[in-house]
Amino acid sequence: MAVPGKKKPERFSLSSTMGSDDDPIVYCQPCDCDGPRLPAHGYCVDCREHLCDTCFMAHKRHTLSRHHTLLDDNSMPQTMSSAPVHPSQPDNLTKPCPRHMKEMIKFYCQNHEALLCSVCVTLEHTVTTCKVNYIPDISGQVINSKEHQVILKAMDTITEQCRKKSEDVKKLTAKSNSSLTDVLADIKKFRTEINQRLDELERQAEDAVKAIQQENNKNLKKVETTCDDVTKSLKTSSDAIKHLNTTKKADKLFVELKLAKQMIKDYKKRVHQSAAIDVKEYNFRLNKAISTLLDKERSLGTFTEKSAKQPSPSTAVDIKSRQTSHQGEICVKTSKDKNACWITGMILLTPDKLIISDGVNSAVKMVDTRSQSVTDQLQLDTIPSNVTSVTSTELAVTLPDKQNIQFISASSNKLKKTKTLKVDGKCYGISCCQTKLVVSFCFPAKLQILDTKGTILTIVKGENIFSKPVHVTTNTNSIYVSDWNMKTITRLNWQGEVTGSYGGMTEPHAITLSDDGSVFVCDWGRNVIEEIITGDCSTGRVVLKDLNHPYAVCWCTDTSKLYYSCRTGEDKHDNFLQVFKLS
Template sequence: MAVQGKKGSNQFLSSTTSLASDEDLQVYCQPCDEEGTRLPAHGFCTDCKEHLCKTCLTVHKKLKSTKHHTVLDATIMPKVLQQPSTSIYTSQSDDLTTPCCKHPQEIIKFYCNDHKNLLCSVCVTLEHPATICKVDYIPDTSGNIIDSKEYQVVLKALNTTFDQYQQMEEDVKEMTAKSNRSLKGALEDIKKFRKEINQRLDELERQVVHVVKVTEQENNSNITAVETANEEVTNTLKISSEKIKQLNTSKQANTLFMELKRAEKMMEDVKKTAPQLSSYDVKEHHFKENETLLTKLKTEKSLGILTHKPLHKECQPVQIKSRQSSYEGKICVQTSKDKNTCWITGMTLLTPDLLIITDYFDNAVKMVDTRIKSVSDQIQLDDRPWDITRVTSTELAVTLPNKQKIQFTSISSNKLKKRHTVKVDGECSGISCFQGKLVVSFENPAKVQILDMNGTILTAIDGKNIFKCPDYVTCNRSYIYVSDCDMKTVTRLNWQGDVIGSYSRMSRPKGISLSDDGTVFGCDWYGEKLRRDTGALLPENRLGESKRNSKLCCWIKQRIN
């Protein structure tokens, strides 16, 4: 007579592939099964190589000898019962010895396909549950990684990128040498021209020579930075390449799998930094004489100008299945740390997936991950922030109007950190950065200033008769754009501060941004509808204010004539 819940253990363990019924397709608790009781498994101990029921799991986690074992829950445990003598986890887990960076006591054994991260069991449980992420157990997926197509692609990409960075360094050296030679030629022309005029030109000569010297110092400083960055990247690429080849030769599938994934992620980071190095703006300089200077010496204020033409060379970094990101819709950015209703007054896109916003009422800067549609980190500031701009790939600048300061922040390991502050001479509001220069608008008094990174004023633009409330600014190589909600205009200036044009068809313009083709995007405070002929959704760069304070709103596209 058969007893419910009982079954001979020999019959159960005799096969893992030829089961007799739907009941046998389940995985059962091995300790209980050996005692004659069949209960469904609810977890798997990777140390003991056994499936466990709820009761055994509870006991397993309490016993002193087993409470530190790694236990997989039912969502990610092996779905086929394996006998210990032939367990795939014994044969394929020998080289799983790399500790987790977040949980050093745990070993990396999993890979999240959604976030492209290598994980330990604690990471899977706390941050990458199976209900949200697609997580693979590495021994289950690494069997075919040796000499695989992925191995060939990543290794080839590493070698190609290494070669490209070496070539880029040579190109930059060549361009810089030519630029410095042209600067020396310009100095000779300056001295030759200087002989034709009197001692009144001494001061003017020193000014233009200073420009040359500063430019040469910038060139030398930039090439040093490029060499340092290139050496770091090429060394990392070379080490990774050698390690991958070694692991492949020694047939360490799991470690090779992890190293390849690290290499893929490293290649994505390298790909983001390559354009910054390859777009190094090197120019050839010549001195252009002021032919009217001799007759107008007493009224002229310039010995001449240093002209230049770019010596730019493009370097196209290797592409490894680059991920193009786009997002349309609403993301709630209110968090449990907030004490007030969220009010977004500024934003900038740091990467295709990371949006950085300023929350005025909560004195916070927040990092929004558009992939998971939530705030991934935030920091509290000393006062209410207004606008934000990207300075480098990891550094940001935030305006604090009430404090009359610019707060610099940075991002490291996906965490926001406060850095230093710079004092300014007014209630700063809008801010934009281009080629190491900050363009800042001020509401009180109404004006615009161009600053260096230390807060030194390079150009001051008086707002009298131009601005009343210049809330936001944006800029590119040619122009600076300023939105003024009280004047109801978006004004275009050149970098010398001259007004070139304006647009006045918005009821109250706020946030503005520029696309690569020079199109200006503006957010109308009172405009809740997109215009039929000019409407566009812009899921990137800067956002003005939104009437729906805790949501990201869309943009209204306008062209400045």
């Protein structure tokens, strides 16, 4: 208590811990701060605080303080200014916590194998949930431990791997740079060949022009000669007739007139024949294929790898060698369907869960590939075109007639509408990769890259690129678009630049990517499915033929199975998905 007659002391001052000179009293400092003043019955050397019985026992139990050195009431300092009786040894823990930079790492959580500071322990790794140790209490066992040896060995191993990798990359870089020097030489050679060919074509055009000019001059000379001859002859005859008429020589005049009459008839014919010569004017209509070459083509050629890791030409991948076996078919027509199915798009959420869009029946269906049955069906109020997975439980479907993208939840094996995204045209193809949507439009033909909120990131359009792009698929490197009218598969990078094109098809429809980067495409007109090697999109082979107008297609990496639908107008084909295994 305070000494009578004196001013009330401030808390934590020396006088606050004293009674009279003969009866010193030391109080619990935590309680004195924000609670009732209680006598101290112990002392924490680390915290340098006096503690009451309650705080003393709590200090022993709490994770942050149970390692502290505690003194009972017989050993504790009797005044605030007294030095600790048994000061604890300072630890050597000076590494700051990466999350709480003002705190030092002093604890280790056995459950999460994590280094912690006192704030981490208090907030996330409490004694009730984790086994937390004070590092000085357990650190002694790591000296010359097995863990110490294993970690050093692992470090040495990685260091050696880095050294070897650096040497390997250095050698490969030298080879690559050398090959690129050859590439530059090939480019210059190719450019020279192009120039020579263009020069040749120019000479041919000049020769054709000169030939026409020569023919024109020849015809002109012929007409001029004819007209001169006719004019001279007629003048001679006219002068004779005038003279005979003046001199009244009737007999000779009669003969001359009859001859002139015949002459006029013959000369009319000659003049008419001369006038019939067709002399035309010309203009130059350029070769469209050449004129659009630089607009359509984005490079002189492509770089193909010749790495030692790739198979030699004699053992290069031959798509023809794929083994195919029919695994059966899955009926996707349900009791809710009023018409035969038209499966316009499909995507796998898992190897056992296939999502399909049914255009004619305005539905999205979930198909269990194990039980080979439709497990859920979501009816829409308009025709869906294509479907893609956004996450493992979310889908996006294009609705061209409404110019919308409908998002659908596919959790708990149930399909349910969620949000709707408005777009600026009739959207058909759709594919999602790393939260970006790639959407194709036909009227006008274009491609858009959007985020899932609808913000347009990139637009690709141009009559030399797209005409009717209806199907799209993507991976982290490229975008692939099939175009009905242009009869091509076009590859683009994520900046919207064309990096390759594959043609030679009659009516390409849906496309899907395999695990090794190849593209499978349904050629509806030829009744085949082709596989395109994506290195430069220049090589492709038929893997399935004699089909019934394949339309939509989907590849399963885990099972190496290819699913495809048909569009024939016949129930026996259109209501089923065909399943093939490829190896």
